[in-house]
Each structure stands twice: as structure tokens, then as C-alpha cells.
Amino acid sequence: MYTGRQMRRHQSFCRAAAVLLFAATAFAQTPALTPAQIAAKAKAQNVPEIPFDSAPNFLKLPPNLYLGEGIGVAGNSKGHIFVFTRSQATRLFEFDQKGTYLREIGEGLYGFVFAHAVRVDPQDNIWAVDEGSNMIIKFNPEGRVVMVFGRRPESVDGLPATLGPAAPVPPAQPYLFNRPTDVTWDANGNIFVSDGYGNSRVVKYDKNGRFITSIGTKGSAPGQFNLPHSIASDAKGNIYVADRTNRRVQVFDNDLTFKASYDNVGAPWALCVTPGTHQYLYSSNSNPDNNNSEIAAVTGEIYKMELDGTIVGKFGKAGKQLGEFSTVHEMDCHGGENDLLVSEITAWRVQRITLHPQQAVTGKPQ
Amino acid sequence: MNRSLLLLATVALAFAQAPVPEIPYDSAPNLLKLPTALYLGEVPGVAVDSHGNIFVYTRTGSTNATMGGSRTFTHGGSRLFEFAASGGFVREIGQGLYGLDFAHAVRVDPQDNVWVVDQASNMVIKFSSTGQVLMTMGRKPESINVGTPEGGGGGGRGRGGPPGAGAPGDNFNQPTDVAWDTAGNIFVADGHGNARIAKFDKNGAYIKSWGSKGKEPGQFDTPHSLAVDGQGNVYVADRVNNRIQVFDNNGTFKTQFTNVGSPSAICISKGPHQYLYSSNSNGTGDLDNGEIYRMELDGRVLGKFGRAGKLPKEFSGVNEMDCRNPNELYVAETMNWRVQKITLHP
Numbered sequence: 001m002y003t004g005r006q007m008r009r010h011q012s013f014c015r016a017a018a019v020l021l022f023a024a025t026a027f028a029q030t031p032a033l034t035p036a037q038i039a040a041k042a043k044a045q046n047v048p049e050i051p052f053d054s055a056p057n058f059l060k061l062p063p064n065l066y067l068g069e070g071i072g073v074a075g076n077s078k079g080h081i082f083v084f085t086r087s088q089a090t091r092l093f094e095f096d097q098k099g100t101y102l103r104e105i106g107e108g109l110y111g112f113v114f115a116h117a118v119r120v121d122p123q124d125n126i127w128a129v130d131e132g133s134n135m136i137i138k139f140n141p142e143g144r145v146v147m148v149f150g151r152r153p154e155s156v157d158g159l160p161a162t163l164g165p166a167a168p169v170p171p172a173q174p175y176l177f178n179r180p181t182d183v184t185w186d187a188n189g190n191i192f193v194s195d196g197y198g199n200s201r202v203v204k205y206d207k208n209g210r211f212i213t214s215i216g217t218k219g220s221a222p223g224q225f226n227l228p229h230s231i232a233s234d235a236k237g238n239i240y241v242a243d244r245t246n247r248r249v250q251v252f253d254n255d256l257t258f259k260a261s262y263d264n265v266g267a268p269w270a271l272c273v274t275p276g277t278h279q280y281l282y283s284s285n286s287n288p289d290n291n292n293s294e295i296a297a298v299t300g301e302i303y304k305m306e307l308d309g310t311i312v313g314k315f316g317k318a319g320k321q322l323g324e325f326s327t328v329h330e331m332d333c334h335g336g337e338n339d340l341l342v343s344e345i346t347a348w349r350v351q352r353i354t355l356h357p358q359q360a361v362t363g364k365p366q
Numbered sequence: 367m368n369r370s371l372l373l374l375a376t377v378a379l380a381f382a383q384a385p386v387p388e389i390p391y392d393s394a395p396n397l398l399k400l401p402t403a404l405y406l407g408e409v410p411g412v413a414v415d416s417h418g419n420i421f422v423y424t425r426t427g428s429t430n431a432t433m434g435g436s437r438t439f440t441h442g443g444s445r446l447f448e449f450a451a452s453g454g455f456v457r458e459i460g461q462g463l464y465g466l467d468f469a470h471a472v473r474v475d476p477q478d479n480v481w482v483v484d485q486a487s488n489m490v491i492k493f494s495s496t497g498q499v500l501m502t503m504g505r506k507p508e509s510i511n512v513g514t515p516e517g518g519g520g521g522g523r524g525r526g527g528p529p530g531a532g533a534p535g536d537n538f539n540q541p542t543d544v545a546w547d548t549a550g551n552i553f554v555a556d557g558h559g560n561a562r563i564a565k566f567d568k569n570g571a572y573i574k575s576w577g578s579k580g581k582e583p584g585q586f587d588t589p590h591s592l593a594v595d596g597q598g599n600v601y602v603a604d605r606v607n608n609r610i611q612v613f614d615n616n617g618t619f620k621t622q623f624t625n626v627g628s629p630s631a632i633c634i635s636k637g638p639h640q641y642l643y644s645s646n647s648n649g650t651g652d653l654d655n656g657e658i659y660r661m662e663l664d665g666r667v668l669g670k671f672g673r674a675g676k677l678p679k680e681f682s683g684v685n686e687m688d689c690r691n692p693n694e695l696y697v698a699e700t701m702n703w704r705v706q707k708i709t710l711h712p
Contacts, residue, residue, distance in 0.1 A: 009692075036699075104403070106405060107403050107405070107406065108426065108427045109405050109407070109426075109427075110405075110406075110407025110408060110425055110427060110428075111407070111424050113428065121551045143402075144405075145401075145405060145406070145703055147433070147676050147702075148676075148702065148703050151650050151651075151701060152408075154468070155428075155429045155443060155468060155486070156468045156485050156540065156558075164417070164443070173651035174651065174652065174653075175650075175651050175652060175653060176650065176651045208601075208675065208676060208677050209653075209675070209676035209677075210675070210676075211652060211653070
């Protein structure tokens, strides 16, 4: 039982606690960022949010077939969807435009060791980039191998020593890759490869696979790279490189001469450029794939940009739910500026994202 | 330098650079038709039997390593496929076989037996034309070693003695090729590791071997391919030494041809007038060279065709050729993952 004095003291304590709690709640809504979060957060400020939704249960797999890490996704001219995944083996699956499973391509392939990206060229050939075999495999639309790039190291030497991260990277050679990451083409069919985790360069080949030129060593100067992780081209043949660890998108002309750098959209993990007369560049500031919740709290959004780097808007955040992103690893925007395919490493899935930019303009929820 | 000497030098230079005639040729499009879920990987080996059936030894899929206590065991990684002359898929031979680990060559002997040479299992395996194992040569290492950051230790090689020693005997160290004389004696190029040629009788009994790593006549630096002519002479593609060495049937050095680049693959056609073909294959990291030479058995170059590249009619990493018929070549390309059937129009 309280005495009156005790009661007053208690009420006063409660009021004080309530004020304190309110203040703490208000404080939590605008938390001070840690130094690591400040470093990870994109520099761009006051970027409009683009409303969007994610198609539920998008890809439908047969029983006993599962996706592993969602490393690569790409669409062809019919809307078919190709998914390159790290399951027990690295595997490439094809789905129709509704997400219905059609077939597997390249089952047991010599070049499938550790998936990194898949892209579809304008002729609907399917290109798989494998960072384990150090190869890029070109399949025709029927799913047969028609050209290969790079070479898987011979296994006849048994299990080689695992070299530490401080081990020197041997000099890059024109026709060999060191953990390549992505591929794109210009209108003439020239081939551009981002290479990659080991080498720090972009290589240009002609459509027949002959080396033309390359640019880049490891570093942070213009034309240098620190993990070129994704690559895209526009209709004029300019090349956009996601220079991930340098936290910038570098733009080159068709001869790989440096043109510009966009450094305000965080760490670009994945890029795509939309088709059509007015092209847009999408770039994902993906949350890290090490499940670091501190960094995930300030990353995970995808930016929509003009090709000159002007930011149009952004959408999404890190998370495990539908419509959230778990380390976006590749994006495809062949379907236009409002239709994106997004593959995620740590969520083992592909999402189909539909943007509703008109809602942002009118401000009317639908 | 006086004038006559200069003239002599100029003439010599012109002679050395006399252009080799280009031989017109075609490549059959889409030669091999594979079932939907079957793919070739690197194709080091191709051979054709007397009925025109095509045998392809390919590095496909991944070698499995099984960790067992202090040792690591491996299996798988290569497969042997048979196709009809039309290119239609017939069957797989030796599925899951213990010795099919890292393909290097396949050859068909005059009795239509099919022989595979495996670089990692260190074995030469003879199949009957119906696909039964008739004879095995060499022995697969029981386990492989794992490398250390300081180097060394990695690799399943070594049963046939230390690299380059030319150790005699029945065991191989990364063998590369096999051939026979008309008496059925067996010649094995051994190989990436051992740097020697080994001769066995038709029953597989060891007779002798010759060579070790080096540049002298009778020495080798990667004997990578070999062939035997109708007289029993042995032609060895001494790849890193940029020469073809010719030996008599007992391994006595006769001559060498040094004007056809770095021979990765050689073959000798059948019939009364035999031709020698040699591929100056491009390396792993380049698209240089790649042309194939047509020669008389005495080394005279008759012509050449092709270049390195990824398109049809171009070649990348030619590792084996079959030239049973003199103007029809089957060419196995390691780096292009394919076989081309080449028809020459000399």
C-alpha cells in the first residue's frame, strides 16, 4: 500500500519515466549514425522514394528443385527469365514470362563452378559468367554452347594451395580472367567483360572474341578499379562499370576512355540500363552479404538515374520480406524503366519489381 | 660485309621465308549432335574408327574430391562419347570408370579398339569396339596431395617417377598419347611429367623407353603427341622444343623437323602415300598461330590451313587430330570445347 507521499513520488517518477521514454523513442527515430554507417550510406540526400511492389510467388519451381543463392537473373526478348544460382552445383534455369519453370541449361557443364552473373544479348544468346571456373560461356537461344571465353584452370595438378589475400595477382592476360564478374555488349556486338575480383580491369573483345583493348589496374584513380562488379552499356556504346569497393559508377566511351564518375549512390553492386529512346541507369547500393545489420540499416536501396548521373529516385531497403532486398547481386531491366528483375544473394530468390513513379508525382496512394 | 655474302644472306632469308601455300578447306557445321542434357567440355581427344564412328574424350563436369582422413581421393571429371559418322550421338563408353579423370587423348587402333589416355589417372585404357575394358596400362594414384602456401605438394602425378627423369618402366606420369606399329607394339608418349617414349609389346609387356627432359636429340620437353608410319617409324611432337622428332622402331633418333612451330597434335594418314599433319596450336592465354601443316613424311611442308580463333574454321587449343583419310581431318579443340570435321581441297 502506498502512502500519499509515496504515491506522489511514484506519480512523479512515472511522469519522468514517461518523458524519458518519449524522448528515447523520438531519439531512436533519428538515431545518430555510427562511423561505419556514415561510411556505408550513400551520399545522395533527399532522394524521392519511388513507390513499387514485388510480385508474390513469382518463380514457380517444380518439386525437388530449389534455388540457392540468387546470383544472376536476366530476361530475353520473349520475357523468358534466366536464373543463375549457386545450389549444390552451379545451375542455370529458364522460366517463362509468368515465372513457370521451363528447363535447365548446361547441366553439369565444365564451366559451371561458382555462378556470378547471367545476361542475354540482343540476339537472345545467353551468357553465363562464372567466377569459379574463370569463364564466360555463350549459349545460343536453344541452350547449346557456341563460344567460350577464358579457361578453367586444369585440375590435373590436384588441389592447389590456397593463396592468402596478400598473394600477388599475376599479370592479366588478354584471353584469361581472374574471377570475372559480368558481361555486356554494344550495338556492334563488341563484348565488354568486367574482370573482376582478381584482375581489376575491363576488357573489350570484338564479336568474334578477338581481344581489342582493356583498361584498369587496382586503385582508386579514374580508370582504375577496386572490384569492378557489374557492367552495362547504353545505346551509344558508353560503358558503365560498377566500381564497387571504390563506391562509384565509372563511365567510359566505347574505346574505354574515362568519361565520368558517379560517386553518390553508395557501393554499386548491380547495374542495368533500360532499353528504348530514353534510357535510365539503375544501380543497387546492396547491403553487405555478411548479414551485417549495422550496415544493412543504411543500405539496400536501388537508385534510378539518368545516364548523366542525375538521380531520379530510389526505392527499397534491406530486409528479408517481399519487397525488401537481401544483397541484390544482379538486376535486369530489359522490360523497361518500371519492370525490374532483381536477384538476391542472401534471400535465395528473384523478385519481379514493378515501379509506380506516377504515384510519387500525384502523391495518391492506390 | 662484302657484297656476295650479303646476297647470300638475302637469298637464305628469302628461302626461309618462302610462303607456305594455303590449302583451301571447309568445316562441317554443327557436326556433333548431343542429347539435350549432355554437353561437351574441353575436348582434348577425338578419333575415328574404320566405320567412321567418332569417339570424343572430353573434360566435362567437375572432378569429385572425397576427403578421407589424411588423404584426399578423386574420381570423375571426364567422359568418353561415341557418335555416328553423321554426328548423331550413339552412346557413352566407360561411364563412371575409375580411370577417366582428366582426358588427354583417344585413339582407335587398326582393329577398331578404342584407347584413351588420361593425364590425371596416369593410365592408358584399351576398350573393345563394343566398349568393354580389354587392357589397362599404368596405375591411378591412390590419392592426391594438397598443396601448401609454400608451394609443392599439390597434384596426383608422380607414379612414373619424378618429373622429367624419363624413368623407365610400366608406370606413367601425365601421359599424353598412344600409337601402334603394324606388329601391334604399343608406343606411349609419357608425357607432361616423365618426358620419355615407352614401347610395349602388343600384350602390354614393357620393352623399353627412351628420352628424358632436355633439348638434345632424343630428349624431350613435353612429348605431347605421337604417331607411327607404315614402316614403324615413330614421330614425336616435342612441343616445348618446337620440333617433331623422328625415331626408328627401336627409338634410335633419325631426324627432326623444326619449321612447323610448336607441335601440339600430329597425325599420319593411312594408305600407300602417307601424310603427316602437325598443329602449331595457340596457347592458353592467346589467339596466336593456330595453323595446321600438311607435310610429307620426310618433313617437306606441302601447305597449311587455319588460324587461332573462336569461329568455325578457326582453331583454339588443338590437342588431337585424326587423319585416317588424307583430306579429312577431325580436330579436337581444348579451348573451343568442340570437334571440327575439316575437309581439305588441296
